[in-house]
Amino acid sequence: MASQRKSKGRQKIEMAKMSKESNLLVTFSKRRSGLFKKASELSTLCGVEVAIIVFSPGKKVFSFGHPCVEMIIDRFFTRNPQMNSGIEHHFMEAHRNASVRDLNMQLTQVLNQLEAEKKRGELINQVKKASQTQCWWETPIEELGLQQLELLKAALKELKQNIAKQANKLMIEASNPAPFLGVNSNIGGVIGFENNGTGFNPNGQNFGYGHGFF
């Protein structure tokens, strides 16, 4: 199976109005988004005031402004470089900045989590690719022959039964712990209970009474 490239990757692009409208619209959407992102980063990192106004191909207007678009426009048109110095203004600014700081932290956190998950995904893909070469049953179903399908079907059916058995076993263990736990009827106080002591479930399945199975 040929590797699936989702796009051609970064290509050098000619600086002229794009000829294909569909491409133009997509480009506008992506680049406008990226532009605002850059403006946002600039104002965060350097603590500066920024305003960007962009008209779309469809004549709609998009704008980004920090602290806000209106204020920057006003400032631009005011000859007098007299800045707001009232206490109220400073208070609002401080409040706003704290809020922005907070949001930036939140965003960073989510982005980090996303990156971690992506890496995890790549790892899983690697493992998958490696084992696909070893085990024919890991090949996509569309590529299997009739005999292989039958074999796989049978194996899966058996697995299904085993899963049901195991699940049933777990459920029973969860609801009938008494003979294995000991004399006290205080099942609620399982905190500090060590599974190793029982010796009947060597894999240390925590029964977790705090959080039920269903």
Place this chain on the structure above:
Amino acid sequence: MTRKKVKLAFITNDSARKATFKKRKKGLMKKVSELSTLCGIDACAIVYSPYDPQPEIWPSPLGVQRVLAQFKRMPEMEQCKKMVNQESFLRQRIVKAKEQLKKQQKDNREKEVTQIMFQSLTGHGLQNLNMIDLNDLGWLVDHNLKEIHNRQEALKERAVSQVARAEADRMVQSTVNVTPEKAPTAFDATVENMQRQQWFMELMNSNEQMNFGGDDMMLPFGDNNPNSSWSNSFFPWDK
């Protein structure tokens, strides 16, 4: 270009901040310019810094005035519709990022359970799995059985109709292509719980043998030999 990850916070070091400002401001102006050229649209940028009383702007003082005038001419509602400030913009980004995260986690989970399924087929026991794993695994097994069934039906159809071979093939193609798309809802959190319980209750009711005999969960896919002789006692078919 340096590819160090930059922390999204005010740069406290004065010289570093000034250097960053210079670079990024230049980059920002370039990006506005490119956007305007590539898409043939009007745009402007205004940046106030502590280093200069006059703002840095694009395209030009006159150009900025023109765009601002154009902006002001629009009805108030249109102006505000797509207007964002730092707060609203960041909130939007957070929402989008969370969506991407959720999707990625879902995909990863699906791949993970698939791995578990294949491992279980080669003899890895099911003892290490908790109820959630078992449920997800059961669902996936069922899903795969359905796909196999569909595939087998499709192949049978193809074999049967010799006369309208071309027609059948085209039909098969579209059938086979449609099926996989049904997959996604499997691990959708909102429907998940309901489906889990449902699936499980169904399975409990339909199961013939429930002997809790051994812990031995050994399954027929004993060795990893891809084309090995499948003629062990489990399989009734002749090879």
